[in-house]
Amino acid sequence: MRILLVEDDAQLGEALAEALIDQRYVVDIAKDGERGWQQATTLPYDLVLLDVTLPKLDGMSLCQRLRTQGYQLPLMMLTARDTSADKIMGLDAGADDYVVKPFDLPELMARVRALLRRGNAIASPLLQWGKLRLNPSTFEVTYDDRLLRLTPKEFSLLELLLCNGRRVLSRAMMIEHVWSLADPPEEDTVKAHIKGLRHKLRLAGAPEDLVETVHGLGYRLKQVE
Incomplete structure (x- = not known):
């Protein structure tokens, strides 16, 4: 499984990528929204983990652009914005899940597995x-x-x-x-x-x-x- 992590916080991005790699995922990191767009539309990703506050193109806009262009891959937003209005905005933009920072890592990994299962629902688990x-x-x-x-x-x-x-x-x-x-x-x-x-x-x-x-x-x- 290949995951794209769009995160401009280098320390958080590296720590999260390391945790995902330990779970045997292949992880690519993009540090701004425009780079995230280029990679998401070039390589066959199974999941996108997306920060909301990003340079060049914010996460909400990137999510909307992907959905508008017909990309249906599972997408999870990672953000410090924790109000109900922010969550509604993220989900309405096309996100499948919305996780607030700081997050519990085991719970995040469980959410990642759940989205990957949903995205691969027609495939046999074995x-x-x-x-x-x-x-x-x-x-x-x-x-x-x-x-x-x-x-x-x-x-x-x-x-x-x-x-x-x-x-x-x-x-x-x-x-x-x-x-x-x-x-x-x-x-x-x-x-x-x-x-x-x-x-x-x-x-x-x-x-x-x-x-x-x-x-x-x-x-x-x-x-x-």
Whole structure:
């Protein structure tokens, strides 16, 4: 899951991004409303966390612009404005949730999960490919009921592969979905993570080529018979 955090307070933004990354989300930070608009309309985000008081373009205006242009991704406002009128204004602008600063971090994370579930309501909470199962809510992966201990990046890559099935994913596409804009790796890094993922799948009893290499193009899951 990829989240865009639009926040001009550098200290708060970094702390919140770190907490989200610990929950295995990919997080990009925009420090003003115009930059937030550019990123929200360029990359496929699953959720936008949006401060209201922003340079260049305020959060209310950014929210309205996104909704007016047809963007329906879940959007949560984070603000110190705590009056009833402010909340009504934010929700009427198109926000799905309105959280007042300072906020309780565990509650905020629960609200993030709730919005992501709502935004992905048509999808099954359990991803499955033959004997392979991945639960995005508990971060558990099993093969034939054997639990796999995956790193956060291995988990995210496997989740991406499961969501796409037989579609071939290039390394560049994997980087775009699994790494933030602030720390894009070299494509060889993707190769190393795929190698580690295959090793752990093999130890759990999966076929060696469950994650197939399509030479010159990328990776996909092997057809289940």
